[in-house]
Amino acid sequence: MSWKLVSKTYTGPDAGGATQDSSYDLGYIFYEQAKDIIFRVGNTGSSTAAFKVSASGNNQALIDAVEFSQNKRDWDSQVSFSGIQANEISDTVFCRFTVPVDTYVTSGTFLIRIDEL
Amino acid sequence: MPNRITNRPIMPQVYNHWGLISNNLQCKNIVRQPGGRLWAAVSPGPSQIRLLMSEDNGFTWQNMITNVSDVTDTRLVADTNADGPMITLTISEQWDNLDVFYVEYFSGTDTYDLICGRYSLSDVIANPQEATDANNITGETTGIIEEDIYQGLYDVAMNDQETFVFFDLSNQIVVRRISPRSSAVSSKVTLSTTPVFNIFSTTVNANSVCAVLFSHQTGGENIVKYVSYDETNGWGTPVTIENFGGTDNEMRDPSIAYDGYGNLCALYTDTDTTGSGDTTITYAISTDSGATWDVNDLSRTEGHAAYYDLATGDPSGRTQVIGASDGGFLILYTESADTTDYVAKTYVRHITTDDGSTYTLGGEKEIATNSSKSTDDITGAHFFLPATHARLMDFRDPGLVRVAFNIGDGAATAQDDITPSTFGQELLFSSAYSSVLDTDTEVYTIDTPDSDSVLVSFNILGGPNENVDYYTLGVTGDFTDRYIRAFDHIGNTMRLLRYEPDIDNWMNDRSAFGDPTEYSSKCIFSPQSYGFPAPEIAPDGFTSYVEQDARIIYLPPDIHLARTFQVNKGGYLKRTVWLCQFDGNEYELSQVVPYFIRNQICYYTANAYVVGPSRDPFARDVLPSET
Numbered sequence: 001m002s003w004k005l006v007s008k009t010y011t012g013p014d015a016g017g018a019t020q021d022s023s024y025d026l027g028y029i030f031y032e033q034a035k036d037i038i039f040r041v042g043n044t045g046s047s048t049a050a051f052k053v054s055a056s057g058n059n060q061a062l063i064d065a066v067e068f069s070q071n072k073r074d075w076d077s078q079v080s081f082s083g084i085q086a087n088e089i090s091d092t093v094f095c096r097f098t099v100p101v102d103t104y105v106t107s108g109t110f111l112i113r114i115d116e117l
Numbered sequence: 118m119p120n121r122i123t124n125r126p127i128m129p130q131v132y133n134h135w136g137l138i139s140n141n142l143q144c145k146n147i148v149r150q151p152g153g154r155l156w157a158a159v160s161p162g163p164s165q166i167r168l169l170m171s172e173d174n175g176f177t178w179q180n181m182i183t184n185v186s187d188v189t190d191t192r193l194v195a196d197t198n199a200d201g202p203m204i205t206l207t208i209s210e211q212w213d214n215l216d217v218f219y220v221e222y223f224s225g226t227d228t229y230d231l232i233c234g235r236y237s238l239s240d241v242i243a244n245p246q247e248a249t250d251a252n253n254i255t256g257e258t259t260g261i262i263e264e265d266i267y268q269g270l271y272d273v274a275m276n277d278q279e280t281f282v283f284f285d286l287s288n289q290i291v292v293r294r295i296s297p298r299s300s301a302v303s304s305k306v307t308l309s310t311t312p313v314f315n316i317f318s319t320t321v322n323a324n325s326v327c328a329v330l331f332s333h334q335t336g337g338e339n340i341v342k343y344v345s346y347d348e349t350n351g352w353g354t355p356v357t358i359e360n361f362g363g364t365d366n367e368m369r370d371p372s373i374a375y376d377g378y379g380n381l382c383a384l385y386t387d388t389d390t391t392g393s394g395d396t397t398i399t400y401a402i403s404t405d406s407g408a409t410w411d412v413n414d415l416s417r418t419e420g421h422a423a424y425y426d427l428a429t430g431d432p433s434g435r436t437q438v439i440g441a442s443d444g445g446f447l448i449l450y451t452e453s454a455d456t457t458d459y460v461a462k463t464y465v466r467h468i469t470t471d472d473g474s475t476y477t478l479g480g481e482k483e484i485a486t487n488s489s490k491s492t493d494d495i496t497g498a499h500f501f502l503p504a505t506h507a508r509l510m511d512f513r514d515p516g517l518v519r520v521a522f523n524i525g526d527g528a529a530t531a532q533d534d535i536t537p538s539t540f541g542q543e544l545l546f547s548s549a550y551s552s553v554l555d556t557d558t559e560v561y562t563i564d565t566p567d568s569d570s571v572l573v574s575f576n577i578l579g580g581p582n583e584n585v586d587y588y589t590l591g592v593t594g595d596f597t598d599r600y601i602r603a604f605d606h607i608g609n610t611m612r613l614l615r616y617e618p619d620i621d622n623w624m625n626d627r628s629a630f631g632d633p634t635e636y637s638s639k640c641i642f643s644p645q646s647y648g649f650p651a652p653e654i655a656p657d658g659f660t661s662y663v664e665q666d667a668r669i670i671y672l673p674p675d676i677h678l679a680r681t682f683q684v685n686k687g688g689y690l691k692r693t694v695w696l697c698q699f700d701g702n703e704y705e706l707s708q709v710v711p712y713f714i715r716n717q718i719c720y721y722t723a724n725a726y727v728v729g730p731s732r733d734p735f736a737r738d739v740l741p742s743e744t
Binding site for chain 1: 561562563564566569570571572573574575576577578579587590592713716
């Protein structure tokens with residue numbers, strides 16, 4: 001693994017010393033309510049890299065409810081960026097999750113997947 | 118989901134464990150009319166038939182007819198091929214008929230007569246009556262169908278056109294038809310196959326083609342067979358479904374049904390009558406009008422064992438099948454859920470099809486889990502059949518199918534148990550099919566992150582069935598704190614009392630609850646919510662005033678009016694009672710609603726009703742949807 005999800009609160013320039021987000025808890029959300037996760041991708045490898053960010057997991061209904069954007073205007077099921085140099089941090093990635101209406105479930109999970117291209 | 122318990126028993130306390138579910142036979146005594154009216158014909162004792170009806174989806178049951186015979190037994194005696202009362206109920210709305218079939222046993226001659234009491238459906242509903250003699254029922258016009266039938270064995274299949282009554286005469290199956298218009302009974306038509314061993318099951322489709330499942334003992338072998346009957350062609354040629362290859366095994370609890378594709382499902386308990394006494398639940402499906410059958414044995418769930426009828430020691434599967442208008446079947450059966458205490462439990466399975474050619478067996482689902490304790494025996498169940506058997510139900514949501522079941526087991530063969538049973542009932546939504554999800558698990562499958570992913574988790578607020586203490590759960594924040602401070606500043610101290618119902622209690626009053634737990638909190642009464650008595654306007658004008666003495670009470674976010682629902686032993690649906698004492702008045706708090714700001718619990722509202730002679734919170738009927 002040559003990447004880390006960098007916390008939005010980290011203000012430093014380098015990926016190596018950045019605060020890492022190891023998981024996210026969205027807390028309590030109403031049906032059809034959207035909640036955003038904000039992070040950046042830090043390149044912890046030794047060479048320039050490209051990354052793809054998408055959602056995965058066991059529950060297709062939840063994966064379908066996740067969108068990504070780099071500008072909060074254009075949303076897609078994935079975002080990609082390239083040319084991230086070693087120890088550099090990408091621009092901000094916005095992950096938006098809208099809770100699907102399924103009145104029989106009370107909790108769930110999905111995965112933010114990072115692929116190095 | 119606290120309010121899954123939605124139904125009252127048909128009868129909460131009966132000293133006859135064979136009064137609803139008999140041993141080794143399929144009486145069709147539990148039915149529903151197309152409009153939703155529910156009927157049950159049960160036997161509280163050996164010489165009594167009771168007809169009960171519910172017009173509110175099983176919430177309350179009304180006794181319609183009690184039929185007591187003073188000279189005969191309306192039952193099959195133990196140690197024959199079947200045991201218990203054998204009551205069948207059919208309803209024809211078109212012809213305003215309500216038919217009750219039963220057998221009368223004459224101990225002196227050890228013979229059975231098959232009886233049909235025909236009532237006017239509208240008269241029964243309008244004038245529920247008490248009859249004292251089974252042979253002298255008001256409105257009865259049909260009477261005896263056949264005298265001296267073999268061991269009292271019969272079955273009834275009914276469509277809108279006529280009723281087919283099958284019975285056993287000298288080990289042969291005989292059919293007679295009853296007209297819904299004139300009550301005329303046709304002459305007998307006998308199936309030549311003999312001996313028909315044990316019992317049989319029948320059904321009929323809308324085209325008046327009957328399907329009969331029976332056991333034929335010939336050449337030293339017990340053979341499960343199917344045969345058709347219709348008025349034009351008479352009896353068809355029997356077809357073998359399964360040959361047990363000897364007499365060590367036999368079919369018990371047979372049941373057969375059509376589905377919307379016109380296909381047939383035969384369900385029965387393959388019973389080893391030798392040493393082991395084991396049972397195998399078997400279903401067979403025919404997609405070619407009974408010419409060929411695909412036979413399947415159910416795999417028993419790990420840890421389950423055969424169920425043995427306590428009174429006779431007979432192994433019994435209590436199998437029953439019902440067909441769906443959209444194709445497919447629901448089956449039910451009884452097994453022991455463990456091999457330590459051998460607690461009997463009853464299960465359903467959904468056999469689905471998309472095309473009427475391929476059928477898929479669904480998972481095993483336990484019924485009555487919210488109407489009984491885990492240590493209670495559920496010794497069998499019956500589906501609420503369509504009142505006209507050929508009118509099939511839609512099973513796209515199997516949770517809407519209703520079942521009646523017996524809670525408890527008895528050792529008496531004379532239908533006078535020492536310990537009581539409960540004739541319970543519920544929608545399958547209440548336990549077996551509480552939801553219809555693609556995953557069929559009720560929760561999203563939890564993900565596990567690996568080296569290329571990060572886990573995101575969430576919880577959902579505001580589910581329709583939640584009974585959640587949001588403050589304890591941590592759904593709090595700055596807004597929560599502000600509301601708590603506000604209640605501290607402007608609220609009045611009130612005394613709150615919480616009473617929990619006792620599931621082992623028989624009563625419907627204060628004694629059905631334990632001692633209260635006391636709380637106090639700063640709450641606020643809304644002054645605007647009192648309404649002056651409103652005039653109740655009947656069709657012929659004003660009749661009376663209706664009290665509107667309900668107020669809204671505001672509760673701080675750290676006071677949660679938790680509540681539980683349960684049906685107690687007396688069959689009464691009881692809910693946690695919250696009382697509030699303030700300024701000389703006592704109020705019942707009900708219908709709690711949480712309010713959030715930015716996903717933080719801020720306050721609750723509840724309706725407050727003055728407690729008095731017209732509103733006793735411990736005895737009043739509670740709506741299953743009431744929070």
